[in-house]
Amino acid sequence: MTIVDVDEMPILGEPLPVEFANTLYVSDGTTIDFLGTPALIKSWFALAFPSAELPGRLRRADADAVRDLRNVIQRILGDLVDERVPAADDVAALNNTAARAPTFLRLDWSNPTEPNVTAQHGGDAFDATLGHIASETIALVAGRTRVLLRRCEGPGCTMLFVKAHHKRRWCHQSCGHRARQASYYRRTRLAGARQV
Numbered sequence: 001m002t003i004v005d006v007d008e009m010p011i012l013g014e015p016l017p018v019e020f021a022n023t024l025y026v027s028d029g030t031t032i033d034f035l036g037t038p039a040l041i042k043s044w045f046a047l048a049f050p051s052a053e054l055p056g057r058l059r060r061a062d063a064d065a066v067r068d069l070r071n072v073i074q075r076i077l078g079d080l081v082d083e084r085v086p087a088a089d090d091v092a093a094l095n096n097t098a099a100r101a102p103t104f105l106r107l108d109w110s111n112p113t114e115p116n117v118t119a120q121h122g123g124d125a126f127d128a129t130l131g132h133i134a135s136e137t138i139a140l141v142a143g144r145t146r147v148l149l150r151r152c153e154g155p156g157c158t159m160l161f162v163k164a165h166h167k168r169r170w171c172h173q174s175c176g177h178r179a180r181q182a183s184y185y186r187r188t189r190l191a192g193a194r195q196v
């Protein structure tokens, strides 16, 4: 497991469940867990979900709960990309996390011309945080975004993204750059081999 720097957090601007799934990165046989320590978990939430309420001191069980939910969501989204029906255990785990934080709608009419509705979550703050991610995931996989989920085409890259633009093939332009480099090296190697 590679040790990571907080500055390297992979935030792509994807929907929250996709960002969450992308915190476990596997490329070229290297696994990087961007939620590998309580400090990394706090850093990721500060960047990707700043309104989330985490306990002041994340206990081991809390950190495990965050990573367990992440693993479930990563498997489910991966199944959808690969056109498989997600495992019943994973769907049940997602539902259980969502149920720990009942959702209700809150109406805010402080702007006279435009009422604003937000989804709120009951339960304790940490349950509400995980419940929010679980609920967002349920909404994402049941909605139109499901069919737009893709895995990066970069060499060995497992990052997921929502293909909102029909030409997008990579999680990030640096992956596209790596892909082009790899195909350039392949071409030049082949060209070199033919000359011998």
Ligand SMILES: [Zn+2]
Pocket (backbone or CB within 6 Å): 152, 153, 154, 157, 158, 159, 170, 171, 172, 175
């Ligand atoms: Zn990539």
